[in-house]
Amino acid sequence: MTLRQHAEHQFAAELTALAKSDTKQRPPNWLLSPWAVSTYLLGGTLEDGTIITPKYIGNQRIIEIAVATLATDRALLLLGVPGTAKTWVAEHLAAAISGNSTLIVQGTAGTSEESMRYGWNYALLLAKGPGRDAIVPSPMMRAMQDGKIARVEELTRIPADVQDTLITILSEKTLPIPELNDEVQAAKGFNVIATANNRDRGVNELSSALKRRFNTVILPVPDTMEEEVQIVQQRVASLGRALELPAEPPALEEIRRVVTIFRELRNGVTADGKTKLKSPTATLSTAEAIGVMNQGLSLAAHFGDGTLKSHDIASGLTGAVVKDPVQDKVVWKEYLETVVKERDGWKDLYRACRNID
Numbered sequence: 189m190t191l192r193q194h195a196e197h198q199f200a201a202e203l204t205a206l207a208k209s210d211t212k213q214r215p216p217n218w219l220l221s222p223w224a225v226s227t228y229l230l231g232g233t234l235e236d237g238t239i240i241t242p243k244y245i246g247n248q249r250i251i252e253i254a255v256a257t258l259a260t261d262r263a264l265l266l267l268g269v270p271g272t273a274k275t276w277v278a279e280h281l282a283a284a285i286s287g288n289s290t291l292i293v294q295g296t297a298g299t300s301e302e303s304m305r306y307g308w309n310y311a312l313l314l315a316k317g318p319g320r321d322a323i324v325p326s327p328m329m330r331a332m333q334d335g336k337i338a339r340v341e342e343l344t345r346i347p348a349d350v351q352d353t354l355i356t357i358l359s360e361k362t363l364p365i366p367e368l369n370d371e372v373q374a375a376k377g378f379n380v381i382a383t384a385n386n387r388d389r390g391v392n393e394l395s396s397a398l399k400r401r402f403n404t405v406i407l408p409v410p411d412t413m414e415e416e417v418q419i420v421q422q423r424v425a426s427l428g429r430a431l432e433l434p435a436e437p438p439a440l441e442e443i444r445r446v447v448t449i450f451r452e453l454r455n456g457v458t459a460d461g462k463t464k465l466k467s468p469t470a471t472l473s474t475a476e477a478i479g480v481m482n483q484g485l486s487l488a489a490h491f492g493d494g495t496l497k498s499h500d501i502a503s504g505l506t507g508a509v510v511k512d513p514v515q516d517k518v519v520w521k522e523y524l525e526t527v528v529k530e531r532d533g534w535k536d537l538y539r540a541c542r543n544i545d
Contacts, residue, residue: 192430194290195243195283202228203284205238215259217335217377218285222255225284229255229277243280244273245419250405251277257403258285258337263358263380265343265402271473272407273419274383278339281381286336291327295342304328304346304353305363318367328380329363335377343382348392354380358401387471409454410474416447419474424481431482433489438481438496445537446501449528450477453509453519458527465523468509468516480504502540 196203203219206228212221220228229251231242244251257264258281266274282289293303306329312322323329331338343351357363361374382402384394394402410416420443428437450472452458456465470476484501488494509523510516528538 195279196287196289199228199241199243199280199283202238202240203287205234205236206240206284209234209236209238215377217375218259219287220284222252222259225255225281226251228284229280242422244277245415245422246408246410250407253403254281254405257405258379258381260403261361261379262403263354263382263401265399265404266381266383266407267386267404268407269387269409269473270385270471271475272409273474274385274407275341277407278341278381278383282337282339286331286377288336289339291331291336292339292341293327295340295344295346297345297347299346299350301350301353302326304340304350306365320368320370323365328357329372331380332357332361332363332372332374332378335375338378338380340380340382342384344384344392344394346392348395351392351394351398355397355401358398413444413447413451413459416451416474416477417444420447420477420481423478424485427478427482428485431486433482433485434494436488436495438485442484442496442498442501443477443481445534446477446480446505449505449523450474450508452527453523463527465527466519468511468519470509470511470516472508476508480508498536499540499543502537502544506541506544 206220206224210221210224212223214221218225226248227240229243230248232240234240254264254266254277264281266278268274279289282291293299303326306326307324309322309324312319316322325333328338330336340346340354357374358380361378363372363374365371386406410419417440421438421440424443425437448459452465453467454472456467457463458465480501481496481504483504484496487500487503488496492500506520509520524538524541528534528541
């Protein structure tokens, strides 16, 4: 059994039910119509009673714009601070549209041009000379040949000369193979979803030429407390099942406390608006809140009685907030003393965090 299934396998039953009930027009080589793709991400109930679980909790129009973009010849750039579900949304979009979310180019400072275009099987190259058989296709080339969605993660971390490889692919829908005086032309259905975070600006800014070839959709942090609590609750339950943690699902109140802390420190003001706060250098995203809860569940399961308590989440909270051991430590101590200590029903969390400190 795999640790983490790809979206198209994990939610295969939902995708099959959507395909059966989907009577709307589908773009060439799409498994579902844009309406069904949007329903898959946002959730809903089909006519046969099948419940589609929401994969993205937030503004419906954002997902509709993203799906509509992919139905055109424009590529999609999902932009936002770390932890706003960019990769998660990209994976589910690719799964719903192509049935394959694994055609990924992972952006790093060391990503090479071969990762974006193609490489060579040098044994075949030496034995038979240059030819199509000796080419090792990149995920991008395979997506072009099969008419599927390719994903480029952390686009702004890729060196500028490698980024520019995308310009011809996105403009001409062609990947030249100059060594063979040949090319690969994209089949209908091909498109690209790229992600980038706008917090640290990555390693390399995108050129204006490349930016023009993307339609940029910004994924924001959740608007409301309830939205963020729902996201954390859903993902923690899903990950708990996948990891087979022998612990009870966390009480809603514990999730609410973690989300409250993250939102207050992120916004620089308490929920009631009465106290201004210093913000730490950490992002304090929804994804980090999910990480704190999962770490707490693991502690509760393996070193406690299986019930999540304040001391189980204290270390995760401290680690999430204090990224800079000097500046963030001051911010966290001040928050504990002025907010957590004085809040009704939070004394246990205060003591647990102080003990960790």
